[in-house]
Amino acid sequence: xxxxxxxxxxxxxxxxxxxxxxxxxxxxxxxxxxxxxxxxxxxxxxxxxxxxxxxxxxxxxxxxxxxxxxxxxxxxxxxxxxxxxxxxxxxxxxxxxxxxxxxxxxxxxxxxxxxxxxxxxxxxxxxxxxxxxxxxxxxxxxxxxxxxxxxxxxxxxxxxxxxxxxxxxxxxxxxxxxxxxxxxxxxxxxxxxxxxxxxxxxxxxxxxxxxxxxxxxxxxxxxxxxxxxxxxxxxxxx
Numbered sequence: 001x002x003x004x005x006x007x008x009x010x011x012x013x014x015x016x017x018x019x020x021x022x023x024x025x026x027x028x029x030x031x032x033x034x035x036x037x038x039x040x041x042x043x044x045x046x047x048x049x050x051x052x053x054x055x056x057x058x059x060x061x062x063x064x065x066x067x068x069x070x071x072x073x074x075x076x077x078x079x080x081x082x083x084x085x086x087x088x089x090x091x092x093x094x095x096x097x098x099x100x101x102x103x104x105x106x107x108x109x110x111x112x113x114x115x116x117x118x119x120x121x122x123x124x125x126x127x128x129x130x131x132x133x134x135x136x137x138x139x140x141x142x143x144x145x146x147x148x149x150x151x152x153x154x155x156x157x158x159x160x161x162x163x164x165x166x167x168x169x170x171x172x173x174x175x176x177x178x179x180x181x182x183x184x185x186x187x188x189x190x191x192x193x194x195x196x197x198x199x200x201x202x203x204x205x206x207x208x209x210x211x212x213x214x215x216x217x218x219x220x221x222x223x224x225x226x227x228x229x230x231x232x233x234x235x236x237x238x
Contacts, residue, residue, distance in 0.1 A: 034059035044217070075101075079213035080187055085180030087145075090157040090173040097184075097213065100172075103141045104236045105209040106229075109181075109190050111148035112160040113198045120222045121204055122164055128206070129170075131230050136237045137170045145174045147181055147192045147200055188215075210236050 034046045040054035049059045075081050081098040088094055108125055110118040125142055132140060144166070146152035152160075157173035176184065185192060192202035208217040208229060217232040 032061065034061055036060075042218075043215070075212060076214060078215070080184070080209060080215075081213040083180075083183060083187070085176055085183060087174040087176045087180065088154050089175075090154050090161050090167075092154045095174075100141060100143070101213060102211050103139055104211060104233055105141050105143055105207075105213070106233065107143040107145060107188070107207045107209065108205070109145045109147050109185060109188065109192070109202065111146050111200055111202075112152050112156055113148065114200070117202070117204050117222060119164075121206070122166065124206060124219075124223065124226065126164075126166065128226055128229060128233070131226075132233060132237075136234070139237045140170055140233065142166070142171045143174060144172070145176070145181065145184060147185065147190075147202060148198075149175050149178060149181055151198065188218075208232050208236070 032047065034049045035044070036052040036055065036059055040052055046059055049061075051058055075098075081096075081101055083097050086094055086096055106125065106128060108121050110121055112118075122144070125144070129137070129142060144157075146157065152173075152175050154173075154175055157175060158167075161167040161171060161173055188205060188207050190203045190205050192200050194200050204220065204222050206219040206229065207215060208219075210216050216236060217229060219226055219229045
């Protein structure tokens with residue numbers, strides 16, 4: 001009987017030790033992130049040391065702030081959720097960016113009276129949407145931020161969403177204040193300038209954020225290859 005009790009104690013100890021190691025391994029895996037020391041691809045990171053595809057140098061292990069914030073639920077200093085600006089959705093609901101926390105975000109800045117670049121940016125966003133499995137769309141949000149808050153009222157944004165078939169639940173349009181829009185554009189490195197009362201020149205950038213609001217990838221240009229953008233979204237949206 002004593003022998004049996006001893007065996008049981010030993011087994012429980014082994015299981016507890018393995019569980020502890022498993023938890024530690026899981027934590028270690030979350031924090032193992034590699035990046036090119038020359039940053040050939042900007043802030044892009046890898047979960048394995050596969051070597052930089054551009055300069056061929058070995059990747060360096062870097063601290064994975066993303067994984068730590070995901071594990072703790074905290075917001076890092078790099079998160080757009082630190083911005084306190086208020087926004088109106090196309091439904092007329094007032095929100096802050098932090099209200100979008102918890103989903104992968106694909107964001108672009110446009111204005112509805114644009115006849116040149118913006119329709120192509122919307123088409124690029126729809127192209128991205130079309131390549132995401134439907135079951136993952138519930139953990140993904142496409143955000144279109146207007147750079148013309150005076151003209152682009154919630155009502156106008158709603159009409160634009162319907163006209164362009166981007167009015168499903170995983171699409172959101174935002175109208176902010178001029179200062180809020182400018183602040184957000186600076187965070188995204190999007191440049192824009194009013195060249196007439198109804199026309200703007202602006203950068204053409206689609207940005208991907210993780211569920212904690214940290215910038216993970218940017219796609220610049222119109223009609224460009226979006227394989228890297230899709231891969232980033234799928235990696236962030238399991």
